[in-house]
Amino acid sequence: xxxxxxxxxxxxxxxxxxxxxxxxxxxxxxxxxxxxxxxxxxxxxxxxxxxxxxxxxxxxxxxxxxxxxxxxxxxxxxxxxxxxxxxxxxxxxxxxxxxxxxxxxxxxxxxxxxxxxxxxxxxxxxxxxxxxxxxxxxxxxxxxxxxxxxxxxxxxxxxxxxxxxxxxxxxxxxxxxxxxxxxxxxxxxxxxxxxxxxxxxxxxxxxxxxxxxxxxxxxxxxxxxxxxxxxxxxxxxxxxxxxxxxxxxxxxxxxxxxxxxxxxxxxxxxxxxxxxxxxxxxxxxxxxxxxxxxxxxxxxxxxxxxxxxxxxxxxxxxxxxxxxxxxxxxxxx
Amino acid sequence: xxxxxxxxxxxxxxxxxxxxxxxxxxxxxxxxxxxxxxxxxxxxxxxxxxxxxxxxxxxxxxxxxxxxxxxxxxxxxxxxxxxxxxxxxxxxxxxxxxxxxxxxxxxxxxxxxxxxxxxxxx
Numbered sequence: 498x499x500x501x502x503x504x505x506x507x508x509x510x511x512x513x514x515x516x517x518x519x520x521x522x523x524x525x526x527x528x529x530x531x532x533x534x535x536x537x538x539x540x541x542x543x544x545x546x547x548x549x550x551x552x553x554x555x556x557x558x559x560x561x562x563x564x565x566x567x568x569x570x571x572x573x574x575x576x577x578x579x580x581x582x583x584x585x586x587x588x589x590x591x592x593x594x595x596x597x598x599x600x601x602x603x604x605x606x607x608x609x610x611x612x613x614x615x616x617x618x619x620x621x622x623x624x625x626x627x628x629x630x631x632x633x634x635x636x637x638x639x640x641x642x643x644x645x646x647x648x649x650x651x652x653x654x655x656x657x658x659x660x661x662x663x664x665x666x667x668x669x670x671x672x673x674x675x676x677x678x679x680x681x682x683x684x685x686x687x688x689x690x691x692x693x694x695x696x697x698x699x700x701x702x703x704x705x706x707x708x709x710x711x712x713x714x715x716x717x718x719x720x721x722x723x724x725x726x727x728x729x730x731x732x733x734x735x736x737x738x739x740x741x742x743x744x745x746x747x748x749x750x751x752x753x754x755x756x757x758x759x760x761x762x763x764x765x766x767x768x769x770x771x772x773x774x775x776x777x778x779x780x781x782x783x784x785x786x787x788x789x790x791x792x793x794x795x796x797x798x799x800x801x802x803x804x805x806x807x808x809x810x811x812x813x814x815x816x817x818x819x820x821x822x823x824x825x826x827x828x829x830x
Numbered sequence: 831x832x833x834x835x836x837x838x839x840x841x842x843x844x845x846x847x848x849x850x851x852x853x854x855x856x857x858x859x860x861x862x863x864x865x866x867x868x869x870x871x872x873x874x875x876x877x878x879x880x881x882x883x884x885x886x887x888x889x890x891x892x893x894x895x896x897x898x899x900x901x902x903x904x905x906x907x908x909x910x911x912x913x914x915x916x917x918x919x920x921x922x923x924x925x926x927x928x929x930x931x932x933x934x935x936x937x938x939x940x941x942x943x944x945x946x947x948x949x950x951x952x
Contacts, residue, residue, distance in 0.1 A: 554922075580908040587915040594922035601929030608936045615943035622947060 534582035538562045541589040551595040558588035708827045710819040724770035738782030750818040751791040756809035769793030775815045856907035863910035866917040867891045879924040887916035
């Protein structure tokens with residue numbers, strides 16, 4: 498019985514010890530560490546980034562929190578509750594950091610595409626600038642080539658113009674030569690004409706008047722009152738015809754005149770017949786009748802006084818007027 | 831019967847002691863915890879970017895070693911588990927800070943390139 502009591506006492510002591518241990522182990526009421534850990538885990542769970550990027554770590558945190566809660570509910574050792582609460586909080590923070598780290602990585606991957614795009618854009622821009630420079634250089638070169646081509650064309654044109662000018666000069670020289678030759682010929686012809694004229698003036702006693710070259714055939718060729726040429730007129734007419742035949746193109750005007758003796762009507766008719774006689778004589782000697790015209794002016798236009806025999810003799814005459822160089826032949830007004 | 835009645839408080843006490851007090855030494859957990867702290871401490875970016883967290887892990891590991899030496903195995907298990915969790919947090923935090931900086935640099939580079947593009951459009 499004594500032994501049983503002792504044992505009983507000892508059992509009581511063990512029970513008391515156990516109660517003490519239990520009191521030491523068990524938690525009472527709200528644990529601040531546990532609530533802080535819960536807040537940490539809840540905030541991690543509410544973050545979609547953490548849920549999607551660090552699910553394993555988040556699950557570990559939640560499990561630690563559950564464990565701490567269970568231990569707390571079971572009034573287990575506060576050290577164990579605190580321990581698991583601590584693990585829950587640290588793992589929740591770890592989950593958040595991992596999520597942030599992984600989000601950064603994803604973000605950088607995404608950014609890398611932008612970096613590549615920008616790098617390409619920059620390189621393209623540089624290439625464009627280089628290409629623009631090259632284009633400009635090419636344009637410059639092209640412009641220079643064009644200038645050179647224009648200069649070459651201009652030189653060619655100038656050379657052609659020079660050649661043309663040379664040909665023209667040559668042609669002008671030839672023309673001048675021709676003109677000179679013509680002038681020389683004309684001069685020679687003029688000299689010849691002058692010589693012939695001299696012959697007429699000297700040998701036929703012609704004279705130059707404003708009406709043309711005038712050759713006067715005196716009354717010695719005709720008997721008074723008659724219109725037939727005297728035989729001694731022959732040589733004189735030969736010489737005149739020969740002279741006139743040298744200028745076959747020149748028109749001739751043959752004019753008859755009388756002195757004042759006798760009636761005007763008679764004198765007029767006589768002057769016509771004398772002019773006609775000379776015309777016929779010249780025609781007989783080869784002077785074309787078509788170039789000859791005859792007129793009679795009677796006693797008009799005396800060349801001397803009718804009061805003396807010598808004067809009247811001078812007034813009885815036939816004048817042959819040769820057209821001038823321009824072909825003009827002016828009858829008396 | 832009497833034996834049973836007598837023994838039951840003893841057994842209960844033993845069970846309670848087993849639940850609360852030191853269990854077998856947490857050899858395996860110690861190994862895992864040591865390795866985790868060692869790895870974090872051997873990573874330059876953790877040393878550089880999460881020194882506070884790393885220091886806490888080291889202190890927890892030291893606590894655990896001390897508890898082991900004192901045969902306080904429960905205490906050792908808790909400390910080494912917390913040391914491991916701290917070491918992992920140190921690594922995660924260092925990684926996050928490193929990536930934050932890298933991201934900021936990329937952003938700055940992009941800003942620079944955009945400005946370059948805007949200054950002289952090709």
